[in-house]
Amino acid sequence: MEIGIIILCLILSAFFSGMEIAFVSSNKIYLEIEKKQDDFISKILAKLTQKPSKFIATMLVGNNVSMVVYGFFMGDLLMHWFATFGYQFSDLTNLLLQTTLSTLIVLMTSEFLPKVFFQIYANTAIKVFALPAYFFYWLFYYISSFMLWISDFILKKFFKTEGDQINLSFSKTELGNFITEQMNAVEDHESVDSEIQIFQNALEFSGVKARDIMTPRTELVAVDLHSSIVDLRTLFIETGYSKILVYFNSLDDIVGYVHSFELFKKPRSIKSVMIPVEFVPETIFIKDVMSLLTKKRKSVAVVLDEYGGTSGIVTMEDIVEELFGEIEDEHDSDEALSEEQIDHKNYLFSTRLDVEYLNETYNLGIPESDSYTTLGGYIVDFSKEIPQKGDQITIGNFLFNIEEASNKKIELVKITIID
Incomplete structure (x- = not known):
């Protein structure tokens, strides 16, 4: 019977500590969606998460109660085993042995392994074990309420801070993680809604830098500032591009670009129809490049490396494609990256x-x-x-x-x- 009680206490301790870490690690958006489902479990989850601090306090109370009962019976059991096998130790040695053995068993069976498991499968665990958690939530309701009242009193009286004020809103990171999980769960043969893909791109948009989407220097097509209009026209025809970069002496000194529409004005020189470019570092975020190009009413920015040389270019089209996906036109090559x-x-x-x-x-x-x-x-x-x-x-x-x-x-x- 003692062994049965010890095993039960270890199982309960594993459950309480696991549910605590699962609640903290779970995706708040996932929980909100599950709470909106019209079933029994959704109602349980709604009540459990109504006051997060009370739920965590309940799990802590349950874990401590389990450990106290476990320690009481485990100490007696170890003393009985020592006497059975004829081992005689001093009181201090007995205490050290009991503490060491009991702690090792608790750490492996009720702390370390359950917390790792519940943290990995937090969303699933919080849903599967919602019903037993709700039972203990009400069983220790008054104890946890009393403990929270004491903690709030101390915080307000001595530290002049508010008590139980937990932000229930979810973060951008949690939203991104939730969408990524759903995207990864989609089978290869299933198509992803374009709006979902755009939403995911928008969440990742703020972390993308210019060097991540730029057209590298080796693929740039440019013309010398002193070249003739005939050479420029020929280059437009050969490449099919709508914009051609203009440089002075070398690609490290890009001074602007020319739009193909400007040729209809029958210019006498490239300089007369050239549009100046903006210069940005490789490490700048593309959201800042987009803001800069919009304010300056430009569509091309030259990306500079740490030495001031030309590393590549970023166009407004590149930035829009990062958000909405690939935009194909009649000049795009059908050749994809291998x-x-x-x-x-x-x-x-x-x-x-x-x-x-x-x-x-x-x-x-x-x-x-x-x-x-x-x-x-x-x-x-x-x-x-x-x-x-x-x-x-x-x-x-x-x-x-x-x-x-x-x-x-x-x-x-x-x-x-x-x-």
């Missing part, structure tokens, strides 16, 4: 793919750093040179085979995971 999983150990990727995206999609575990954002940047940052076609580079447990490359950049790489 992205193929050959088998569970071999992949074929374009080096322009972001390292963060590859880690999230394929769980590769490629190290991320502020020194680079793309796969090509990672390889160059490690090798300190631009590899050529046919080269093999081993970095950690990855073998990179350079499939396509030029003297300026890597285009395509095959990744093999090494055991």
Whole structure:
């Protein structure tokens, strides 16, 4: 019977400590949605979360009661076992042994493991165990209410602060996490509502920097300021772009851009129809770039590196695409970035793919750093040179085979995971 009571106390302690951490770790938006469901569990959740501090206080009271009963019976049981096996210790040694053994058992069975489990599956646990939690909520209702009254009295009397004032609103992070969880739960064959995708993009929008979406320097198309209008017209026809950058001597000195509509004015020189550009650092957030371009009524910003050289450009279209998704026009190329999983150990990727995206999609575990954002940047940052076609580079447990490359950049790489 003693062993049964001890096991029951450990189970109850695990339940109370687990529910406490589950309530704190659960997504508040998930709870609000569950509370809106018209069923029995939703009503229970609504009552449990009506006063969060009282629920947590109830779990603490239950946990302490369980531990007191556990300590009483566990001490007697250990003393009985010591006597049965003929061990005789002093009172101090007995106390130390009882405390050590009892604490180890409690930490493993009722504290560490339950809290890890309940924290990982917080949303599910808070819903599954809502009914027993509600039972103990009312069982210890008056005790927890009395303890809260004492704590509020002390806070108001001695610390001059308000008592139980807990903000029930949810944060932007919780909203983003909830939407991400729902997006990850969607099967590959199911389509995601475009409004949901836009909503998720909007939540991530404030954390995106210019260097994350810019067109890199190597892909810029530009014309010299002193070139002729004929050369400019030819470049418009060859590229199909609506805007062409204008530089003075080199790409590190971009002075503006020309819109194709300006050619209808039959200008005599490029300078007469050139529109000045704005300059921004790589680390600026695109929300700030958007605000700057809107105020200046411009559509192109030149992104500068830490040395003041041209790193790339960001257009208003790039920023809008980050929010609403890819916008295709008649001049966009149908060629997409290569992205193929050959088998569970071999992949074929374009080096322009972001390292963060590859880690999230394929769980590769490629190290991320502020020194680079793309796969090509990672390889160059490690090798300190631009590899050529046919080269093999081993970095950690990855073998990179350079499939396509030029003297300026890597285009395509095959990744093999090494055991």
